[in-house]
């Protein structure tokens with residue numbers, strides 16, 4: 001699949017935003033490391049919301065006819081893309097209620113209930129983002145429950161690194177934040193490893209024989225019938241060399257998981273505190289972006305069978 | 313009703329006439345225009361509802377060229393409709409035709425990802441998704457003589473490799489042909505239940521490849537003499 005930059009930015013930014021917001025709620029409930037001040041919670045919450053809003057806006061850049069984008073909320077009952085939009089928009093007012101109840105010192109039940117509901121909604125939204133891809137039977141590399149799991153784990157990993165940076169800047173006891181990041185990062189790394197292992201074996205997918213129905217003999221393409229590229233070759237023809245994909249997987253693990261993990265040790269040992277936390281955030285998010293690029297680049301749509309691929 | 317096409321892979325000669333007739337009719341039809349990019353330039357490309365590809369089956373001497381026209385299969389379980397967030401894509405209850413409402417589409421490409429058959433193409437100039445309409449603006453046109461109320465591709469095919477009809481009616485020509493010739497839908501394992509059916513190429517006896525043994529000079533003279541002399 002052709003990796004569209006706007007979609008990569010959208011999923012990485014909104015995933016990090018949703019992750020940050022829900023973890024911020026957890027940090028607030030349990031007063032992790034002493035607990036954030038009122039203003040710090042508000043700033044953190046608004047930053048998370050900004051990430052979500054930027055992500056959503058950038059996702060509209062890949063629409064060819066954005067003036068009809070408002071209609072995307074209408075097929076909530078069948079389409080994961082529609083659900084994702086509805087949940088993301090519902091998230092906003094709920095998140096504002098939570099932040100307002102912090103600001104105005106509302107009764108604890110209101111603060112915790114709205115915070116909990118916001119966190120759940122954030123979780124559901126990221127799950128829906130993953131399901132946009134996972135529900136497609138046409139792309140073997142996406143049609144697996146590991147996809148929403150990966151989207152959640154990576155979103156929350158980026159969010160936890162942002163939260164750690166917040167804790168370092170605010171001068172809190174960082175130990176619980178380091179522990180949280182370390183746990184989420186390792187879960188995300190393991191899930192990603194399982195995913196890469198899973199898609200590496202071809203499985204029982206369609207072949208050029210079932211695609212053409214000519215199942216009695218070997219089938220090969222003679223001519224695609226078009227003079228130059230078509231919509232289909234532009235959208236689905238993208239291919240990445242196996243070697244390059246392997247290299248990028250190493251980059252994903254080094255930037256996305258290993259370096260942030262190493263930085264956690266530095267923060268823990270009080271070496272360089274802020275700088276280490278900033279490096280952790282940057283490498284973590286760049287790693288997630290590379291992961292997202294590869295997620296598209298490695299996906300092989302079955303329409304390629306009609307263009308000569310023997311299997312996808 | 314469940315309207316669709318039957319395409320005879322044994323008969324199709326791969327002339328692309330159906331694709332041209334399709335483009336000609338639909339460029340001014342309900343979802344027209346079908347934009348072309350650089351039609352006379354170095355890299356001609358554009359929107360088509362129907363594309364013909366060419367394959368080779370098996371190896372010499374059993375090989376056979378199969379010309380393969382493809383358009384929307386108007387699937388029974390059309391995931392392209394399920395995934396569309398705007399409701400622009402829909403499947404008509406009365407005849408099963410899958411259409412895109414050009415006034416509602418936001419051009420997100422999602423439906424084209426869901427289609428296994430490459431039947432949907434985004435038109436860059438309108439920013440909307442376009443696809444085969446089964447000539448919905450022609451098959452119900454009471455102004456046309458009955459025999460012309462068929463999709464353009466079917467009418468135009470010089471080899472008569474295409475048929476149009478109702479698959480819900482077990483006695484329709486399409487249903488009978490599919491039964492008799494062992495018609496099949498493409499990629500059945502994905503469970504889209506495509507309406508369009510393809511008829512398989514017939515197996516033909518292999519043309520012998522051993523050269524006929526040619527005798528020497530003596531044999532030739534004998535054959536020549538045998539032709540002249542009646543015994």
Ligand code: SF4
Nearest residue numbers: 384385387390392427
């Ligand atoms: S062939 Fe593709 S576009 Fe047509 S109904 Fe089936 S899934 Fe939808």
Ligand code: SF4
Nearest residue numbers: 396417418420421423
């Ligand atoms: S491109 Fe148009 S028809 Fe296709 S899913 Fe998006 S809004 Fe629906």
